[in-house]
Amino acid sequence: MVFGKFEQAGSLWIMALNGKVAVVTGAAQGLGKGFVEILLQNGANVALLDLNEKAGKDLEENLNKAYGADRAHFYTADVSSEQQFKDAFQKVLTKFGRVDIFCNNAGIVNEKNWEKTVSINLCAVVRGTYLALEHMKKENGGQGGVIVNVASLAGLGPLPSAPIYTATKHGVVGFSRALSMASQLANYGVRINVLCPTFVRTALIDTFHSEELTGQFFNLKTVTESLLDKHPLVEVEDVAKGFLLLVKDESLNGAVLAVRSTGTGIVSFPTEIPKTPVSL
Numbered sequence: 001m002v003f004g005k006f007e008q009a010g011s012l013w014i015m016a017l018n019g020k021v022a023v024v025t026g027a028a029q030g031l032g033k034g035f036v037e038i039l040l041q042n043g044a045n046v047a048l049l050d051l052n053e054k055a056g057k058d059l060e061e062n063l064n065k066a067y068g069a070d071r072a073h074f075y076t077a078d079v080s081s082e083q084q085f086k087d088a089f090q091k092v093l094t095k096f097g098r099v100d101i102f103c104n105n106a107g108i109v110n111e112k113n114w115e116k117t118v119s120i121n122l123c124a125v126v127r128g129t130y131l132a133l134e135h136m137k138k139e140n141g142g143q144g145g146v147i148v149n150v151a152s153l154a155g156l157g158p159l160p161s162a163p164i165y166t167a168t169k170h171g172v173v174g175f176s177r178a179l180s181m182a183s184q185l186a187n188y189g190v191r192i193n194v195l196c197p198t199f200v201r202t203a204l205i206d207t208f209h210s211e212e213l214t215g216q217f218f219n220l221k222t223v224t225e226s227l228l229d230k231h232p233l234v235e236v237e238d239v240a241k242g243f244l245l246l247v248k249d250e251s252l253n254g255a256v257l258a259v260r261s262t263g264t265g266i267v268s269f270p271t272e273i274p275k276t277p278v279s280l
């Protein structure tokens with residue numbers, strides 16, 4: 001896998017965010033909070049979705065104090081619930097009248113309750129993507145827009161201590177890339193991009209110290225620690241800059257952006273998968 005060096009030499013197609021409306025799931029803390037803040041700093045209004053009501057409401061209050069009244073609104077929603085997700089999305093449309101940017105960010109690591117992990121990390125990303133697409137696509141009278149799905153470097157290669165997490169993130173990458181092609185072919189007017197961060201300094205990073213969450217793979221903790229040595233932590237702010245690029249650069253559709261301590265780059269996928277011939 002080659003990481004194409006992405007020179008931000010400036011693009012002719014830069015989306016202005018003033019007056020735009022964004023939705024971010026898993027927005028109450030961590031990367032989602034970072035995405036919300038950079039969107040507000042760049043003029044967008046933001047709907048925050050999270051199942052953590054206290055953290056979400058506190059953040060909403062602080063953001064409106066910092067960026068101006070009515071810029072940020074929190075909605076309690078468990079994205080693994082189709083009804084709660086749909087209800088929250090409808091409340092956003094009622095409040096803001098439109099959605100231009102949608103970020104499926106909510107995610108967990110739980111190798112024990114793997115069905116829960118699949119439900120949140122993959123099924124809910126599909127659900128959120130389709131909710132946004134139905135509203136945004138031009139054939140439905142929509143204004144177009146951009147969807148950014150948050151995968152991980154574990155969506156590009158295996159994390160031995162988290163095979164289910166790895167599977168969900170690979171699914172997010174594959175789903176998003178295929179749908180971006182469908183969107184282009186069908187002229188939906190909607191861009192779909194993927195963010196693949198390495199280890200980031202958030203609460204999630206402590207997961208691999210938890211036997212409750214890594215289950216049968218807890219004994220591979222040292223493997224993850226050695227991966228951390230090879231792939232040092234990055235900060236939320238570093239990832240948020242990559243997120244903003246995927247939102248604003250209207251030349252990017254189907255882009256997979258890898259954010260690592262060594263730099264940020266657009267992933268180049270080979271058109272032909274290298275193979276070693278075998279005799280049958």
Ligand SMILES: NC(=O)C1=CN([C@@H]2O[C@H](COP(=O)(O)OP(=O)(O)OC[C@H]3O[C@@H](n4cnc5c(N)ncnc54)[C@H](O)[C@@H]3O)[C@@H](O)[C@H]2O)C=CC1
Nearest residue numbers: 026029030031050051078079106107152199200202203204
């Ligand atoms: N922290 C890291 O090292 C990396 C994280 N990621 C991905 O970034 C995304 C965000 O992760 P972090 O900010 O690090 O995690 P975090 O644990 O700090 O924050 C996740 C947020 O999502 C919310 N959430 C969890 N389940 C939810 C549900 N069912 N419905 C609604 N909200 C829910 C939580 O309440 C929390 O506010 C995840 O998709 C994660 O897989 C990707 C690569 C690296």
Ligand SMILES: CC/C=C\C[C@H](O)C(=O)/C=C/C=C/C=C\C=C\[C@@H](O)C/C=C\CCC(=O)O
Nearest residue numbers: 152153154156157158159162198199207208231
């Ligand atoms: C137990 C997992 C704990 C936290 C997961 C965290 O949220 C996360 O997503 C961290 C991912 C970090 C992955 C880091 C390296 C992965 C390496 C291999 O899978 C190879 C993948 C791609 C190539 C990377 C490269 O730099 O070439």
